[in-house]
Amino acid sequence: MRWGVSWRSRGRPEAPPIACSERxxxxxxxxxxDEHARSQGVRPGHGVAEARAICPLLDVVPSDLAADQRFLDAVAxxxxxxxxxxxMDRPDGLFLDISGxxxxxxxxxxxxxxxxxRLFHLGVDARAAIAGTPGLAWALARHDSGHVVSDMGADDCGDIIPSLPVAALRLPPADVAALTRVGLSRIGDLIGAPRKPLARRFGPLLLVRLDQMTGIEEEPVSPRRPVAALTxxxxxxEPVVSREAIEALTxxxxxxxxxxxxxxxAGAxxxxxxxxxxxxxxxxIRVGAARxxxxxxxxxxxxxxxxxxxxxxxxxGFGFETVRLCVLVFEPLDAAQADFSGSAEADETLAALADRLTARLGADRVLMPQHHASHVPERASSLAPFVEGGTSGPGPAITHAAARPVRLFRHPEPVTAVAEVPEGPPVTFxxxxxxxxxxRAEGPERIAAEWWIDGEDxxxxxxxxxxxxxxxRFWLFREGLYERDVATPRWFMHGLFG
Amino acid sequence: MRDTINRLESTLPKTRQQAMAADFAGETQDAVMLGLPPLDGALGGGFPMAGMTEIRAAESRDWGAACGFAWVLAAMLLKHQPRLGGALVWIAAADARAEGGEPWMPGLSGLAPGPRQILIVHPRRTADALWAAEAAAGTAGIGMTILELRGNPGCFGLTESRRLQFRARQAGRPLLLLRQTGEAEAGAAPARFHIGAAPAGLRRLPDGGRLAGSIGRPAFAVTLEKSRLPAPLSLILEWNRHECRLDIRPCAAGHAAGSGQPADSRPRLSASADGPHRADAMGRVLALPRAS
Incomplete structure (x- = not known):
């Protein structure tokens, strides 16, 4: 059953009243x-059987809370x-801090x-209010939508708060029921009352909420995502669609x-x-720069x-109507003076190329080799995303005499080998x-596993x-030693020499 | 009709000739003598500094030799042209890496000293690899670009190859196209090498002899398939790391294992030959009566 997003602005299709159920x-x-069902006398909280008795045509759909939250995220x-x-004010609200x-x-x-x-034309039935405190805005949005209270000190504000119901205080339903039972139905009944007995009887939350609404106590709105440094x-x-237009705007x-x-x-x-x-x-669309x-x-x-x-x-789709560029992270940028050999310039162009490649291919595909102090070939050299000023050259000149292959297989490939003597080099493989x-064969060069990583076995x-x-020329190894290990040693191909 | 043909010929080949002239003009401007007279001559006065050069290995088993030769070539160019020292971009396609292993820095730097900075790019598709190669070749400050491809991908045709050659020639930098298990195909690169494996030299002993059974200086069986010469040129080159140069191995001593006099020559076991206790051939010819 899909009505499309614009049924609110274009009119409701002919359909039975609709309700969402939850266990x-x-x-x-x-x-x-929905409104149609509400007009027939069905209310949230009714049992499904009871609601069906009131309105036999009622279309009951199981609720999907995850989808509701996704929708709220999209609206945010x-x-x-x-x-x-x-x-976010889950499950059904958003706070927008519009200071400035x-x-x-x-x-x-x-x-x-x-x-x-705009929300109406997007097909969302929203209620909203603007006030000096999140608490008051919450209350007004739910009980007196469309209100703007810009100045907390004004008389206007003094009139509004006392007339709101206690349900507007963001309290648990049990507390609201307890307050109503003793006859405290409006906030005005609470403001004038002595605070100590109230706190003793209804808990400290009531006074906190009351102070948050009147602005005595500060309540920050925690933003959903980190706020950009510059925007x-x-x-x-006229909405833009084409890539060229978006580029030009950028x-x-x-x-x-x-x-x-x-x-x-600074630079971004x-x-x-x-x-x-x-x-x-x-x-x-997020991009990073190497410098x-x-x-x-x-x-x-x-x-x-x-x-x-x-x-x-x-x-x-029909185009983008707002384009925004945010600087999420910036760092000090010093104007570099090129030295006589022009190597500063060369570095800069390498960083520029790395940025271009990273933007197109992704950070995990533009890499620089890094060297580690490890005997195990797989760990001796690794690839890391390119960063400016990182060490990337061929590294320290090789100190040991043993030759190393120019191509290394990431996973050694098993080979079947025949050796003249068990501990000797292979004759055929x-x-x-x-x-x-x-x-011809040279070796063996014994490389023991790193017990602090691989374990002692x-x-x-x-x-x-x-x-x-x-x-x-190939680099072969035999895993395991005949005299020591129980399992039969196996042969592997690990690299190709130049 | 003859007039028409003449007219067509006078217009069409002119552009091609111009293009070819431009190809060679860029190449002769700047070349590095490799110190190998036959090869330098065939390349037209040295290895071209500007433009694309193709290096291919016919089988993936020879991939190590091809990579080693490319790296050695890069080291030699770097020695003669220090301005290339800034950075090297190595674009390694995913399928070539899966088949032939990753380029491994400890081994490469052990083979020959490399440039100051190396950027390794792992493109997702061949089209990305070509794009990255073009971007790298066109960026000033990038000394050299190595583009590694597997086989002869359909999206790397003559047009794309020309485009890369153009870009590299304009920038005045070398671009090495390393082709794994690639067939010889027409491309824009003025020179194409075919690299095969060759037995390494023997290790030298302090007294000037050679150590038998050792694996010494790496060697490459290099065939210059495409050049100005009408016939391909085949050489076996041995890499001398200390002097950073390639030596031509005399053809007579092509098999390094037999070259030179081994210092500690051991008596070899005589190969088993037609001895007296040879096993009989299977089956015997018997004079059985014909069963007719």
Whole structure:
């Protein structure tokens, strides 16, 4: 059963009343009902059988709480357009900290109207309010939607709070019921009452909630995702779809970020491009740089590579209406002076190339070799993502005389080998279904396992460098020793020599 | 009709000739003498510094030799042209790595000294590898690019090959195309080497003799398949790490195991030959009466 997202703005299709059920204890109860069902007298909390008796046509759907939470996350993503500080109020609410953001939308009232209108056209029946404290905003949104209380000290505020029901205090249902039972149904009944008996009887939470609503106690909104250090955004009257247009916009945004970065003497290390689609979906594209960057052309180039890589996965739909560029991480950027050999420049171009490759291929595919103090060949050298200034060259000159192969198999490949004497080098061996006759061999070079990693029972390896009759040189090893280990030693191919 | 043909010929090949002239112009501007007269001559006065050079191994068993030769070549170019020392980009395709192992730095640096910085790229697809190679070849400050491919992928045709050659020639840097188990196919690279394995030399002893049965200097069976010469040129080259150069091994002593006089020559067991207690051949010919 799909009605599409716009049925709220276009009108409800001809359908029976609908409700969501949830299992509470051993009974099926209604969790939510639509307006149609509500008009027939069905309420949340009714048992399914009872509701069916009231309204026989009722269509009961099992609730999907995970999907509800995903939807709330999507709305929170969408709400990033108003403020970077979006906090979750599960299961059904969002807190937006709009301090310092409202003027961008033409004031608080305009912001609220814009938000509610857009949500309505997205097919969401939302209620919202603006107030000086999260507590009051929560209460107003649920009991008096559309309200804007901009100044907490005004008389207006003094009128509103006492008239709200105690259910607006974000208290557990049992506490609300206890308060109502003793006749305290409005917040006004509580404000004037002595605090000590209230705390003794109803617990400290009641007073905390009351103070949070009136602003005596501070309540921070914890943002859902880390707040970007710097942000530049562009709202478009005509949505953009094409990659070129997005790239051009990114360049403009990077240009407008440059003065702020220059003032801080910093360059961006991690950036995120947020694309707000017309229908509310948000696409985030993140790129990292190997060294701090400030140059708009380079930033634009990075995003161009990334967009080229992911553009097929992005569904532009009817286009993106807001484009935002955030600097997530920045680092001090010192203008480097090139030395006479121009090697600073060379380093810079290598970092630029690494950035381009990383943006297109991913960080795990642009690597630099790193050396470790280990005898075990697999651990002697590893690959790590490229970072500026990391050690990457061939490393210290080889100190031991033993030769090492130029290609190493990540997993040694088993071979069947025949040796003249058990501890000797192989005479013939069979690798990948082809037969090799060994003409010369050097070895063994015994490499013991690292007991602090592999455990004490790990077998040692005897490495041989062998050459077959056509001159190919291989690195073979026998795992396990005849005199010591119980299992029969096996032969493996581990590398190819140049 | 003859006029038409002449007219067509006068327009078409001109562009091709120009392109070829440009190909060779870029190549002769800047070349490094490898110290191997036959090879330098065949390459037109030294190894081209600008442009693409293909190195292929026919079988994946010879892959080690091909990689070793490419690295040795890189070290020689680096010695003669220190400006290449900045960085090397090694683009290793996934299938080539799975079949032939990873390029391993301890072994490579043991074979020959390398550049200051190395960037290893693991592209997901061949198209990504080509893109990365083009980006690396076109970036100033990248000394050399090694592009490793397996076989003859369909998406790397003459057009793509020309494009890479163009880009490398413009940047004035070498680009080595390492092809694993690749067939000889027409490409834009002016030179193509076929690398096979060759028996290594024997280790030298302090008294000037050779140690029998030892594996000494690595050797490569190099065939210059495509060059200005009409016929391919085959050489066996031995790598001398200390002097950073390749030596031509005389063809007569092609089998290194037999070359030189071993210092500690041991009496070898005589090979078993037609001795008196040889096993009989299977079956005997008997004069059985014909059963007619």
């Amino acid at each position: 509470v204890g051993s009974a099926l109860r209604l969790l939510a009902v 993503d969408w709400a990033d357009r108003y403020t970077p500080l979006v906090g 953001c409202a003027h961008l939308f033409g004031g608080e009232r305009a912001l609220l109207d814009d938000c509610l209108t 530049a955004e562009r709202r478009l009257t 360049g403009q945004l990077a240009d407008s970020l440059r003065p702020s970065l220059e003032r801080r003497g 290390r991690e950036l995120e491009l947020q694309l707000f689609r017309v229908d509310g979906a948000v696409v985030r 701090p960057l400030r140059d708009p052309a380079r930033l634009r180039g990075l995003f161009a590579e990334r967009l080229a890589a992911v553009h097929d996965e992005i569904e532009a 069979r690798w990948r279904r082809s037969h090799h006759r060994v003409t 790990a077998p040692a390896r005897d490495y041989y460098r062998v050459e077959d009759d056509s001159g190919r």
